[in-house]
Amino acid sequence: MPIDPILNRRSIRKFRDENVEPGLIEQVLEAARLAPSWKNLQTWELLVITDAGKRSEVAGTMEGNPARNAITQAPVLIIVCADPTRSGVMNGKEYYMTDIGIVMDHIMLEASSLGLGTVFVGLFDEEKIRGIFGIPGQYRIVAMTPLGYPEKIPEPRPRKGIEEIVHRNNW
Numbered sequence: 544m545p546i547d548p549i550l551n552r553r554s555i556r557k558f559r560d561e562n563v564e565p566g567l568i569e570q571v572l573e574a575a576r577l578a579p580s581w582k583n584l585q586t587w588e589l590l591v592i593t594d595a596g597k598r599s600e601v602a603g604t605m606e607g608n609p610a611r612n613a614i615t616q617a618p619v620l621i622i623v624c625a626d627p628t629r630s631g632v633m634n635g636k637e638y639y640m641t642d643i644g645i646v647m648d649h650i651m652l653e654a655s656s657l658g659l660g661t662v663f664v665g666l667f668d669e670e671k672i673r674g675i676f677g678i679p680g681q682y683r684i685v686a687m688t689p690l691g692y693p694e695k696i697p698e699p700r701p702r703k704g705i706e707e708i709v710h711r712n713n714w
């Protein structure tokens with residue numbers, strides 16, 4: 544039976560002490576690469592961290608974040624950056640954030656289909672992360688996720704019902 548990546552994806556914050564095969568990491572990165580974007584400008588650049596010392600440094604800046612321990616437990620950390628000049632702005636809506644949201648979803652769903660866990664991490668001190676890796680000032684650091692084998696799969700978090708979120712034919 545194929546895994547349904549949407550139904551099976553959860554935010555994973557506890558990981559097994561087990562490496563991810565390099566080929567699987569590449570498959571996840573390939574899913575990111577194929578994401579759609581504003582005018583196909585592909586604003587993103589990704590930083591893949593397997594170095595345990597660097598992951599500890601990142602976790603050290605993330606006190607209070609429920610995903611903090613996951614960043615040291617999982618063998619891989621993917622940080623997703625955007626160059627906002629390589630995307631669009633319309634009526635104050637900055638589409639580089641949308642572009643990165645889609646990349647993250649591609650990463651999370653591909654990982655889910657491979658039996659790997661992720662968690663979208665958006666709450667962090669951008670300047671501290673920039674300093675750890677020397678990320679140039681023109682890039683915004685939008686999101687990150689640990690990547691590894693889940694220790695266990697949590698129950699699904701609740702969602703609103705369709706009738707609460709969908710308007711049909713009129714608002």
Ligand SMILES: Cc1cc2nc3c(=O)[nH]c(=O)nc-3n(C[C@H](O)[C@H](O)[C@H](O)COP(=O)(O)O)c2cc1C
Nearest residue numbers: 552553554555608609610662663664665666667700
């Ligand atoms: C934009 C965004 C930012 C998030 N930031 C964090 C975060 O900093 N730390 C964390 O533990 N989870 C974070 N999450 C994960 C959400 O808490 C999680 O997706 C939500 O509770 C639903 O649970 P589920 O992903 O298991 O369905 C973030 C999710 C999104 C989409």
